[in-house]
Amino acid sequence: MTDASAHAPLLAAHGLTFSRNETPVFGPLDFAVDAGEALLVQGGNGSGKTTLLRVLAGLLRADGGRIEIEGRLAAPSLRAQAIGYLGHLHAQKGDLSVLENLDFLCGLHGRRERQSPEDALAIVGLAGYEDALARQLSAGQKKRLSLARMWLSPAPLWLLDEPYANLDLEGINLVNRMVSAHLRDGGATLLTTHGAYAAPPVRTRMLELGGSA
């Protein structure tokens, strides 16, 4: 790694735009997130928060601008290594147990060293639910299972889409603690929320998305 890329932010977007059927959704956006930082993406319903995260993850193609990861243009293989994405869909199979779901997703995405699925489940408050079927979980518990997946993910950059939705107060606190720990380990996080009620107590930048809402 060269000196220049050592100082490059973990994620940077330059003039990023996205349109759906000729209607601009957001942009042009310029922002950067450094290791150890969180970026809070705010905006009302329909302001393009989810779309922005999907563009950054590579699920949608941006119409203009470029995305850089550690100073290098974000090619799909680089993104796959660097980005963990928590969306509205949990990618959980109702007929599999909690632990089996987690095992599969770890097999797909890889797993951090010195972390076991059992530990991750204990951290998110699902200890004792290892053998419960995922379809028996409540919406908040499903969210917690997804958070356990993020916790095990080796990706340094977390994209969390509405991580606080469906969670109780203790769960909101849990998200904040997880994000803080992730940032201390040198990671970075982008998270969307429609209200500022749950900003994590870390170095946070704000990105306000305007829009029709």
Place this chain on the structure above:
Amino acid sequence: MSAPSLYGAARALLLRDLRLVWRRRGDALQPALFALLVVVMFALALGGEKQVLERHVAPYAIWVAVLLAGLLSLDSLFRGDAEDGSLEQWLLAPVPLAWLVAIRVASHWLTTSLPLLLAVPVLGELLYLPRAQLGMLMLTLLLGTPLLSLLGAVVAALTVGLKRSGILVALLALPLYVPVLVFGAGSVTAAAQGLDPTGALLLLGAGLVATAVLAPMAAAAAIRIAQG
């Protein structure tokens, strides 16, 4: 431990699919039951005349039954994974999407087509299929059904973005299936008439090799578009 290998991801996906099928064992029998129904209909419609069935009908009817049963299960190939967001995670995984698609098609073949193939000797008996032709029939089906699954995967991937694909899957898949049916069923009768079926078998094999490489890539491209 950190980055998943191709082998590790394949193992995880296969294990997941086998577990899911085991949890819903009854569903796994559906294609075989459907093929049985089709075969019984043929036998009933033709009046159960032994000579007509064994001479003209048996290999064709079994091939058509297997093909239709495969078509019926095609929609389940990616739809469940698309609806619960699993496909999103496949797209974001650090292993190639085409590899995951290939593994998924393989596990789908194992859990839907293989039980069907095991039932073929029974279906053959129902239609008075001459025992001497059973070996050739099984061989063509062993070459043909993976080929059908791979071709079907491209069609299933193309329609995965639609709420209900219904008849569209059949319309798109059947033209692709026709050559497989012609060569598959044709080589059984050719062998029965004492002709050399090697050419048709080799063509089926060549088709299988080509689609095993190309179909996962085409299906992966289609999934990328559908998830966009």
